[in-house]
Amino acid sequence: MKPRSTTARRVVSLLTASLLCAGAVLATSTSAQAAECGSGNFCVWTDANFTGLKIEHSGDDHWWEGDMAWHDSSWADHGISGPGVKDHVKVYSARELLGHVTICLAPGQEAGYNAAANDQGASHTWTAGC
Numbered sequence: 856m857k858p859r860s861t862t863a864r865r866v867v868s869l870l871t872a873s874l875l876c877a878g879a880v881l882a883t884s885t886s887a888q889a890a891e892c893g894s895g896n897f898c899v900w901t902d903a904n905f906t907g908l909k910i911e912h913s914g915d916d917h918w919w920e921g922d923m924a925w926h927d928s929s930w931a932d933h934g935i936s937g938p939g940v941k942d943h944v945k946v947y948s949a950r951e952l953l954g955h956v957t958i959c960l961a962p963g964q965e966a967g968y969n970a971a972a973n974d975q976g977a978s979h980t981w982t983a984g985c
Contacts, residue, residue, distance in 0.1 A: 890931035890965045897944045897960075897979060900929040903968040915980045918950045927976040929967050932960035934981065941981035950977045959985035 890905040892898035893913075901907035901922065910916070910923050919927075927946070934942040942962040948954030958972035959982075966972070 889967065890929070890933075892931040892933045892965075894933055895935045896933050897981070898931045898933070899923060899927045899946075899976065899979075901926045903928045905929050905931065905965075905967060912979070915952075915978075917952055917978045917980075919977050919979075924950065924977040925974050927957075928973050929965075930958060930960055930969075930972075931965040932962055934962045936962045941983050943982050943985050944979055945982050945985070946972065946976040946979045948975050948977060952978050952980050961985065 890898060890900075893911060896911045896913050898905075898909055898911045899919070900909045907928070908922055908926075910919065918924075930944075930946065932942075932944045934940075934944065936942045943959060945959045946957045948957050954977070957975040958966060958969055960966065
């Protein structure tokens with residue numbers, strides 16, 4: 856078997872590097888949006904990393920029902936932005952948008968866990984900013 860030429864080795868190295876880079880980009884793209892939450896919606900899960908029970912809203916919710924109030928552990932804002940559109944979400948520590956803001960998300964922002972906001976939310980509203 857003949858030894859490969861320097862040019863052939865460079866081509867193989869370049870192709871290998873290109874494929875590795877392409878694989879890294881694809882892996883990053885698929886994991887960039889880990890949360891399953893519909894376009895235009897705000898979602899909340901009872902457990903970290905977008906697991907457990909989930910609520911999904913396109914509007915405000917002044918009274919999280921059932922087991923969601925004070926059991927929130929991960930959040931995703933998939934709101935749609937545009938001029939004059941309220942696309943940020945503020946989560947409040949009490950029902951009826953009372954208490955303090957536990958977490959505020961910008962459009963496209965997801966939080967798989969936030970220790971300060973964990974199990975603190977009971978209502979949310981869409982707003983123009985945080």
